[in-house]
Amino acid sequence: MATDRFLQLSDVAEILNISSSQTYALVRSGDLPAIKIGGRGQWRVERAELEHYIERMYKETREFVRAHPFTYSDAPEEEIG
Numbered sequence: 001m002a003t004d005r006f007l008q009l010s011d012v013a014e015i016l017n018i019s020s021s022q023t024y025a026l027v028r029s030g031d032l033p034a035i036k037i038g039g040r041g042q043w044r045v046e047r048a049e050l051e052h053y054i055e056r057m058y059k060e061t062r063e064f065v066r067a068h069p070f071t072y073s074d075a076p077e078e079e080i081g
Contacts, residue, residue: 006044015050026053
């Protein structure tokens with residue numbers, strides 16, 4: 001799996017630590033580019049596209065954090081101590 005160009009949705013779900021249905025939703029919404037191949041139309045995500053997606057999510061998260069500074073009122077009670 002480490003050198004495969006294309007990943008199955010189950011591989012992507014494992015890498016991102018999300019459910020298979022969340023992975024499918026990312027692909028079907030177009031948020032995570034993928035291709036449909038084979039007679040049964042199985043989805044595949046190119047490893048490079050997954051890396052681009054991860055980088056995009058880091059960028060979007062940084063922008064969100066800058067726009068919405070953290071305050072202690074945002075923290076769950078168990079983390080405040």
